[in-house]
Amino acid sequence: MDPTLAEDSLFTPANPLTERETEVCQVARHGGNISEIANELHLSSGTVRNHMLSLIPKTGTGNRHAAVRAAEDNGWL
Template sequence: MIRVLLADDQALVRGAFAAMLGLEPDIEVVAEVSSGDDVVPAALRSTPDVALLDVQMPGRDGLTAAADLRAALPSCRVIVCTTFGRPGYLARAMAAGAVGFVVKDAPPEHLVDAVRRVHRGLRVVDPALAAESLATGRSPLTEREREVLSSARDGGTVADVARALHLSEGTVRNHLSAAIGKTGARTRAEAVRVAEDSGWL
């Protein structure tokens, strides 16, 4: 029996996945959570073989939760499942230790097959997204630039971002300027939009 943990903040989606996987004779859903913060505690209680994680959740996002889960329970294989098939998400998911990446609008049988394949030790990546990711390349942003741009996405001032990240205002301006240049944007807001659309944030 393949033991599965589901993490998705949308109850309807989570319930549909649980119902679909529950129909399979060799798969058992052993935990369901709605927040990235709940992934590791639930996994330590239920010891799943496979975790299916959404990217955008309250608390820790699915990519951070994937890295946390790999550290806490290395035997659990992670599949990232998202509505947003962005190339940057794929690269970040693989860097976080995920072995599968599927989009939610894939046919149900693809998701079931992905669970079985990663359980057998294989990698599963949506082929269209893999091709797009190769064409797009890696994120040009450094980790600090990504952090500063992410902190600035809510429209806070340079001083707000500096306080939140414990940096000087000059350092924040330098990182924002670099991020704007690397994304080909003209403004901070445009740089955030480009980075989000590419899955770099």
């Protein structure tokens, strides 16, 4: 095992995101509003909004943009 990867795994929090939250987050990181994300994923805007709202406390951030950045920074995407 790569010692760097082993060390990183000790300090990187476990991924708390569901598969769908990860998918929404991946699309959201490329920009766009809730409706655009929903259209790309073939979901309703309300469903995307709910997933984005659940990302905020899981990432310990204050808004959806910061949640996406936190997910990227933690290697969850």
